[in-house]
Amino acid sequence: xxxxxxxxxxxxDLTTMYEIQARIVATDEQFRQRVGRGQATLIxxxxxxxxxxSAALGARLRPQDYxxxxxxxxxxxxxxxxxxxxxxxxxxxxxTGTCSGxxxxxxxxxxxxxxxxTTGIVGGGLPIANGFGxxxxxxxxxxxxxxxxxxxxxxxxxxxxxLNLAAVWDLPVIFVCQNNGYGEHTPIARSMRVRSVAERAxxxxxxxxxxxxxxxxxxxxxxxxACDRARDGGGPTLIDALTYRFHGHILGEDxxxxxxxxxxxxxxxxxxxxxxxxxxxxxxISDTVLDDIDRRVAADVDDxxxxxxxxxxxxxxxxxxxxxxxxxx
Amino acid sequence: MAVMGFAEAINSALDVALASDxxxxxxxxxxxxxxxxxxxxxxxxxxxYGEHRVxxxxxxxxxxxxxxxxxxxxxxRPVAEIMIMDFLGVCLDQLANHAAKLRYxxxxxxxxxxxxxxxxxxxxxxxxxxSEFLEAWLIHTPGLKVVMPSTPAEAKGxxxxxxxxxxxxxxxxxxxxxxxxxxxEVPDGDVRVPLGRANIAREGSNITLISYGLHVHTCLAAAxxxxxxxxxxxxxxxxxxxxLDIETVLASVxxxxxxxxxxxxxxxxGFGAELSSLIHEALFKExxxxxxxxxxADTPVxxxxxxxxxxxxxxxxVATVACQMCS
Numbered sequence: 001x002x003x004x005x006x007x008x009x010x011x012x013d014l015t016t017m018y019e020i021q022a023r024i025v026a027t028d029e030q031f032r033q034r035v036g037r038g039q040a041t042l043i044x045x046x047x048x049x050x051x052x053x054s055a056a057l058g059a060r061l062r063p064q065d066y067x068x069x070x071x072x073x074x075x076x077x078x079x080x081x082x083x084x085x086x087x088x089x090x091x092x093x094x095x096t097g098t099c100s101g102x103x104x105x106x107x108x109x110x111x112x113x114x115x116x117x118t119t120g121i122v123g124g125g126l127p128i129a130n131g132f133g134x135x136x137x138x139x140x141x142x143x144x145x146x147x148x149x150x151x152x153x154x155x156x157x158x159x160x161x162x163l164n165l166a167a168v169w170d171l172p173v174i175f176v177c178q179n180n181g182y183g184e185h186t187p188i189a190r191s192m193r194v195r196s197v198a199e200r201a202x203x204x205x206x207x208x209x210x211x212x213x214x215x216x217x218x219x220x221x222x223x224x225x226a227c228d229r230a231r232d233g234g235g236p237t238l239i240d241a242l243t244y245r246f247h248g249h250i251l252g253e254d255x256x257x258x259x260x261x262x263x264x265x266x267x268x269x270x271x272x273x274x275x276x277x278x279x280x281x282x283x284x285i286s287d288t289v290l291d292d293i294d295r296r297v298a299a300d301v302d303d304x305x306x307x308x309x310x311x312x313x314x315x316x317x318x319x320x321x322x323x324x325x326x327x328x329x
Numbered sequence: 330m331a332v333m334g335f336a337e338a339i340n341s342a343l344d345v346a347l348a349s350d351x352x353x354x355x356x357x358x359x360x361x362x363x364x365x366x367x368x369x370x371x372x373x374x375x376x377x378y379g380e381h382r383v384x385x386x387x388x389x390x391x392x393x394x395x396x397x398x399x400x401x402x403x404x405x406r407p408v409a410e411i412m413i414m415d416f417l418g419v420c421l422d423q424l425a426n427h428a429a430k431l432r433y434x435x436x437x438x439x440x441x442x443x444x445x446x447x448x449x450x451x452x453x454x455x456x457x458x459x460s461e462f463l464e465a466w467l468i469h470t471p472g473l474k475v476v477m478p479s480t481p482a483e484a485k486g487x488x489x490x491x492x493x494x495x496x497x498x499x500x501x502x503x504x505x506x507x508x509x510x511x512x513x514e515v516p517d518g519d520v521r522v523p524l525g526r527a528n529i530a531r532e533g534s535n536i537t538l539i540s541y542g543l544h545v546h547t548c549l550a551a552a553x554x555x556x557x558x559x560x561x562x563x564x565x566x567x568x569x570x571x572x573l574d575i576e577t578v579l580a581s582v583x584x585x586x587x588x589x590x591x592x593x594x595x596x597x598x599g600f601g602a603e604l605s606s607l608i609h610e611a612l613f614k615e616x617x618x619x620x621x622x623x624x625x626a627d628t629p630v631x632x633x634x635x636x637x638x639x640x641x642x643x644x645x646x647v648a649t650v651a652c653q654m655c656s
Contacts, residue, residue, distance in 0.1 A: 066403070100436035109435035116402055116439065121426050127392050128427060131399015131407075138354065138381065138405065145399075158422070161392035168387065322437035323471050324496045324572075 009059070009220050014283055017055035017216045019293045021272050024051040024075045026301040027084065031074070031091065034305070035251060042091055042105050046247035047075035049214075050178050052271045053241045054079035056219030057146055057176065060227055061114070066132040068117045068125040068147040071106040072178075072245070076148050077118070082110040084304035094311035101314040102322065122183075123156030125149060126175065130162055133171035133236075142231045146174040146223075152183025154197050163238065167204040172230035174223065175238045178213060180245040185257040198240035206236050213241030214271035217278075243271075330517060335510040336370050338481035339446075339502065342488035343371060343408065345519050347378045350406060353492060356384040356393055357410025357446075367412055368448060368507050390420035394445065398428045398497075401443040406492055414449035414501065415458050417466065428497040429472030443497040444488070448504045450543060450593060451630045451641055460630035460637075462542075462594035467499050468570055468603070474498040474524060475570040477542035479506070482515045486522030487568060494524060503543035525572030529581070533563035536587040536651050539578060539604060541567040544591045550644035551651060558648075560655045570600055578604070579611050586617040587654045591647055596624030618654045623647050 009017075028048045034040040047054070050072075058079030061067065069076040077087055082098060090097025091105045098110040106120035116132065119125040129147035136143040153159055154177060166173050177197045181188050194200060201208030207229060211222045219241060226237035244266035248255045255263065279285040333341060346353045355371060361383055365372025375383035386393050390411055397407035411417060417424065428441045451460040467475045474496055478484035484502070491498035530545055531552050538548035545566040552562040563581050567574065582588045588608055590601035601622035608620050623642045631637050 068399075098436070099434060099438065102436045103434045107430075107434040109431075109438055111435075111438050116399075117427070117431065119427065121422055124395075124422055124427060127395020127423055128399040128402070129395075130392065131396040131401070132403050133399075134396050135400045135403035135405050138400075157419075158391050158395070161387075161389035162395065164387060165389055165392040165396060169384075322433045322435075324432065324474065325440065325494075 009217060011283065011285065013059050013220065014279055015285065015289065015293065016059050017220065018275065018279060018290060019297065020055040020058045020079045021051045021216070021275065022293055022297040023084070023301070024054060024078050025272050026297050027078060027088065027304070028074060030301055030305055032247065032251060040092055042093070044105060044251040045072040045249065046245065046251055047072050049246040049266060049271070050180060050243045051075045052216040052275065053148075053176065053178050053213045053219055053243060055216050056223045059220055060223040061144065061146060064114065064143055066114050066116050066143065066145040068119070068129045068132070068145065069115065070118065070122070070125060070149055071120045072150065073108060073118045073148070077108050077110070077115050080115045081113045082108070082115055084300055085307045086110065088304040089308035089311050092308045093313060094308055095314045096308070096311040100318065102318070123149065123153040123158035126153070126158050126162035129173050130166050130171055133166065133173040134169065136172055137169070144172050144174060144227050144230045146176055148176045148178055150183065151177055151179040151181065151188050151197055152191065153177070154200060155183065155191055163201070163204045163206065163236070166236040167206045170233065170235035173236045174226040174230060175236060177238065177240050179240055179242050182245070182249070182258070184249050196240055198238060201238040206238060207234070208238040208240065210240045211242070213243035214269070216271070216275050330514045332512050333481045333515040334512045335481045335484055335502070335506040336368060338485040338515045339370050339488055340372065340374070341515065342485040342492070343374060344377070346406075346408070346489060346492045347374065347382060349519055352404060353406045353408065354382040354384065355408045355410065356386055356397060358386055358388055358412055360410055361385045366410065371410070390416050391423050394420045394423035394428065397443050397445070398423060398431070398441055401441045402431065402439050406442050408444045408446060408492060411445055411447040413459050414447045414463050415461050417447070417463055421466070424473070424497070425470045429470045432496065433472060440495050441497045442495045444491045444500055445497070446500045446502060448502050448507070450503045450505060451625075451637055452505045454632055454634060454637060456632040457629035462501070462592065462625070464501060464570060465594055465599050468600060472497065473571065475501070476524060476568065477501040477503070477570070478568065479530075479542050479545035479566050481510060481513050483522055483528070483568060485515050486520055487524065489519055490521040490524050493521070498524070501542065505543055522568065524569045525574055527568055527574035527577040528566040529563065529577070530566045531562065531564040533561040533585070535561045535585055535655055536589065537563045537565060537578070537581040537585045538589050538591060538647060538651065539565045539567065540591040541570065544593055544642060547642060547644050548591055548647060551647035554644060554648040555651055558652060560651060562651060575607055578608065582608055582612055583615060586615055588620045589623055589647060589651055589654070590620065591623045591642055593625045593641055595627050596622055597627045599624055621650050621654060623650055
């Protein structure tokens with residue numbers, strides 16, 4: 001196990017993480033532009049600024065591993081591999097969406113990709129993630145479940161109950177706090193007295209890691225170590241991934257609660273171009289390779305939006321289906 | 330066939346389910362041996378099936394329902410125990426916002442074959458936070474099924490149906506029936522009572538008394554009183570509120586032209602209001618009298634014995650109301 005921690009990401013791992021981030025950045029940009037132009041109507045929680053965390057999850061989780069995320073979940077959903085056409089279509093409420101338009105941006109599930117639950121309730125996904133972990137434990141499988149949430153969720157009772165249960169049952173669950181410094185509009189310093197979310201792991205007797213959530217390579221190591229621990233029966237890990245959200249809580253809101261210089265500094269240190277520069281400088285990946293990825297991603301995103309916008313909205317006859325199992329008489 | 334009480338019958342259903350399907354497991358507070366839960370319902374099961382399948386939890390109702398929901402989404406058939414129904418208040422987000430809505434929110438990709446068992450009801454002087462029937466909260470949440478048995482055989486058969494149902498089912502066990510239900514013959518093995526099919530507990534022609542769970546017995550006692558007065562009451566045991574066997578109710582009320590709905594939960598916006606409305610909408614012109622309700626008081630459940638007794642609907646009240654309607 002110690003040896004595995006020494007492993008550095010391969011060029012494939014690094015470019016995979018680049019491609020995931022490129023996909024997130026391009027898709028997010030399309031949503032923001034189209035909402036801004038009135039071409040799409042949806043409640044939208046931009047994940048822009050937090051995409052390094054998802055990239056590491058995407059590179060580290062296996063296809064059969066489970067992911068639970070939140071209403072700010074586009075980056076996680078893309079990283080876990082939901083096909084872009086079906087994902088964008090769901091955000092736009094189309095019948096070709098992952099959930100046939102019944103879920104929407106806050107409730108995306110795509111079981112084939114392992115994205116099982118996207119919740120609109122802060123903290124609500126953590127207890128459910130334990131259930132996926134418990135199923136793996138009962139089956140004796142090495143499947144891991146990662147659950148993403150914000151720093152605000154760590155003040156809910158669900159967080160406390162879930163981490164405690166995961167600890168006492170040694171569940172193979174990775175609790176990934178995407179700590180963007182704000183719970184809705186309230187800064188973290190006004191919401192908790194501990195210096196870091198990672199400290200909270202001590203209350204449950206579980207492993208933790210405080211990580212620069214904007215550093216893809218550091219995140220790759222942290223998620224990898226947590227996956228190894230979970231698969232080896234070592235139980236849960238709490239990862240406190242420090243990051244920042246560029247576009248506030250909900251797109252279009254008044255950002256007066258965020259100091260402008262703080263936001264400007266975060267955007268100036270944008271982790272996506274920084275990661276590209278690092279791949280070139282530190283890992284000697286060529287511009288050409290990254291440009292090719294950018295082109296492919298741009299084409300995919302363009303295709304996904306065309307497809308989604310051309311897809312029909314659900315027929316109202318589906319209002320009453322999927323409430324409970326259809327009864328065959 | 331074996332003669333069993335209510336608690337024994339529930340234990341038997343759990344035993345049968347655990348034996349027949351490796352995906353079934355139980356979780357809840359204090360449910361493992363030696364005690365087998367505060368009412369000994371799960372006694373012997375952790376010894377027989379192991380503590381990995383009969384799992385004690387911390388006092389964490391949200392974590393219990395959440396873990397059960399996630400496991401159900403992953404293909405298990407969890408049976409979660411919430412010790413007392415009032416404790417739903419601390420985990421309703423997991424049940425109402427997640428378990429109930431996931432089939433719908435996912436467009437039918439996911440389903441949650443989950444059972445949440447709980448004791449409920451007044452009559453044992455546990456006071457306001459350990460005595461309520463809260464079925465109205467659950468019925469108001471699309472996606473949940475709601476079941477309440479009235480006899481040992483019903484309890485076993487309905488619980489087996491609930492466990493092998495593909496949707497979340499809340500299974501409400503009236504506490505007084507643990508101690509007070511008459512023992513009866515209960516089928517061996519996996520014999521199920523289907524959800525959504527009411528039972529005519531007593532046939533009659535003058536008035537229909539409709540209830541579920543404990544107060545089916547209140548209605549039967551009222552029917553016995555009414556019989557002495559020359560009123561022939563039919564008693565319907567709904568067994569499940571969602572799905573609801575409205576056909577059996579309407580067929581009975583069409584015949585008797587009079588109906589009383591009886592439940593212990595507070596009357597205001599209770600299930601009686603819904604059922605009364607459904608009957609009026611379907612049979613208004615045929616009714617000899619408006620549908621009446623006999624329910625718990627619109628108050629928290631009190632502690633002192635005379636107050637608690639006054640809170641709970643009685644056979645005398647049901648008989649008095651029914652008599653007025655038939656005179």
